[in-house]
Amino acid sequence: MREVHIDVISEAVKTLCQEANFDLGDDVLAALRRAKDTEESPTGRDILEQILQNAEIARTERVPLCQDTGFAVLFVDLGQDVHVVGGDLNQALFRGVAEGYGEGYLRKSIVWDPAIDRTNTKDNTPPVIHTRIVPGEKIHIVVAPKGGGSENMSEVRMMKPADGLEGIKDFVVDRVKRSGGNPCPPIVVGVGIGGTFEQCALLSKKALLRPLGEPNPDPRFAAAEAELLERINALGIGPMGLGGRTTALAVHIEVFPCHIASMPASVNINCHSARHKEVEI
Amino acid sequence: MSEVIRLTTPMTDEDAERLTIGDRVLITGIVYTGRDAAHKRLVELLDRGEELPIDLAGQIIYYVGPSPARPGKVIGSAGPTTSYRMDSYAPRLIARGLKGMIGKGPRSEAVRDAMIKHKAIYFAATGGAAALIARAIVGAKIVAYEDLGAEAIRELEVKELPVIVANDVKGGDLYSEGIARYQRATA
Numbered sequence: 001m002r003e004v005h006i007d008v009i010s011e012a013v014k015t016l017c018q019e020a021n022f023d024l025g026d027d028v029l030a031a032l033r034r035a036k037d038t039e040e041s042p043t044g045r046d047i048l049e050q051i052l053q054n055a056e057i058a059r060t061e062r063v064p065l066c067q068d069t070g071f072a073v074l075f076v077d078l079g080q081d082v083h084v085v086g087g088d089l090n091q092a093l094f095r096g097v098a099e100g101y102g103e104g105y106l107r108k109s110i111v112w113d114p115a116i117d118r119t120n121t122k123d124n125t126p127p128v129i130h131t132r133i134v135p136g137e138k139i140h141i142v143v144a145p146k147g148g149g150s151e152n153m154s155e156v157r158m159m160k161p162a163d164g165l166e167g168i169k170d171f172v173v174d175r176v177k178r179s180g181g182n183p184c185p186p187i188v189v190g191v192g193i194g195g196t197f198e199q200c201a202l203l204s205k206k207a208l209l210r211p212l213g214e215p216n217p218d219p220r221f222a223a224a225e226a227e228l229l230e231r232i233n234a235l236g237i238g239p240m241g242l243g244g245r246t247t248a249l250a251v252h253i254e255v256f257p258c259h260i261a262s263m264p265a266s267v268n269i270n271c272h273s274a275r276h277k278e279v280e281i
Numbered sequence: 282m283s284e285v286i287r288l289t290t291p292m293t294d295e296d297a298e299r300l301t302i303g304d305r306v307l308i309t310g311i312v313y314t315g316r317d318a319a320h321k322r323l324v325e326l327l328d329r330g331e332e333l334p335i336d337l338a339g340q341i342i343y344y345v346g347p348s349p350a351r352p353g354k355v356i357g358s359a360g361p362t363t364s365y366r367m368d369s370y371a372p373r374l375i376a377r378g379l380k381g382m383i384g385k386g387p388r389s390e391a392v393r394d395a396m397i398k399h400k401a402i403y404f405a406a407t408g409g410a411a412a413l414i415a416r417a418i419v420g421a422k423i424v425a426y427e428d429l430g431a432e433a434i435r436e437l438e439v440k441e442l443p444v445i446v447a448n449d450v451k452g453g454d455l456y457s458e459g460i461a462r463y464q465r466a467t468a
Binding site: 040041043046047050051053054057058061063064065066067068069105106107108109118120122149152180181182184234235236237238240241242243244245271272273 | 405
């Protein structure tokens with residue numbers, strides 16, 4: 001059994017929180033550049049140019065891409081042959097987030113009590129942690145800082161099996177249409193289909209982590225992704241909702257089996273600052 | 282695309298009247314920051330008939346909660362937050378003389394009506410272009426509600442802050458008009 005000290009884990013999370021907020025992925029940058037070349041709206045092209053310039057400033061000056069440096073969402077795949085030593089794994093993850101947000105001058109955007117006094121926790125903890133036990137003796141960690149503006153435009157709907165894939169597609173397009181300029185388009189649209197209520201939401205979150213534009217391995221769902229992208233970009237919402245052809249950079253669908261009575265569907269929207277960084281320990 | 286218009290704060294009714302949706306504007310002067318929590322407090326003061334910590338007459342509020350400044354910098358990243366969350370408060374502040382708001386995303390009918398009635402402008406800044414926008418901010422100091430951290434009211438000194446006129450005093454709405462222009466039948 002391989003031993004991994006919690007300090008190594010904290011340090012990794014601390015670095016990932018900062019890298020994710022400073023350094024936009026090459027896949028997102030490439031998609032933004034393509035969008036700028038094809039966008040018909042002059043205002044839209046102007047905005048895409050600003051977004052690209054912003055990414056360059058953030059990367060070179062090590063400053064946050066967006067002032068909303070997000071809720072720290074962590075995906076931890078813990079190898080079953082790893083023995084974590086030196087303390088509590090969860091506390092190590094919390095510490096990594098607190099130190100990363102402190103050291104990186106990232107905004108602390110989390111409040112303790114959502115509905116009464118909304119006092120800030122001051123160090124951006126707690127993170128949301130999704131842990132899986134997997135074979136092997138490694139730990140894989142993804143840090144995905146999630147902004148509030150796009151998260152607010154997300155939705156889970158418990159649909160009827162009779163609604164079918166067509167019903168799900170209409171739900172996704174309608175959700176994006178109602179979101180308009182609020183989630184900072186061009187967006188990435190994560191779609192979850194199946195599972196239970198809570199798992200469906202998680203599917204759509206995980207869909208946002210896929211390299212941009214990489215299709216679902218099932219050609220039927222890959223075709224649905226392509227169709228949805230076309231329908232969403234026909235909405236005319238455009239960059240920042242001021243009109244244009246580029247409303248979404250990609251649509252990713254993740255699927256899981258579900259109950260005979262159910263057909264849950266979820267839409268998790270990410271702004272153009274589609275941030276996540278990962279490491280294997 | 283229209284020429285760039287230079288605007289210096291504070292704003293007058295005449296400044297508001299000469300702006301049209303789609304205009305690209307560079308704002309220079311003082312703007313105040315304020316978002317959810319600060320708006321709630323300001324309107325609570327108005328409800329109690331008390332004085333506001335800042336005089337809103339002719340001023341612009343920028344909906345932003347900046348990230349912390351690194352040592353030697355005046356501010357961290359500072360892009361706009363989504364404006365609809367301030368819609369329930371904004372008409373009250375516009376009636377008190379607020380002349381401009383900077384944010385992102387469309388406004389409610391009540392806010393648009395208040396802008397027409399009291400001659401105020403809603404400017405869209407590019408969400409997520411927060412590091413770029415921060416370059417236009419040359420001074421920052423907290424003037425109220427320091428306990429709110431990122432949500433405190435700050436007085437920002439800005440130099441050529443880039444924005445687009447999204448709603449004007451004639452009732453123009455760039456969100457609905459822009460989207461209608463690029464919408465395709467298949468949607």
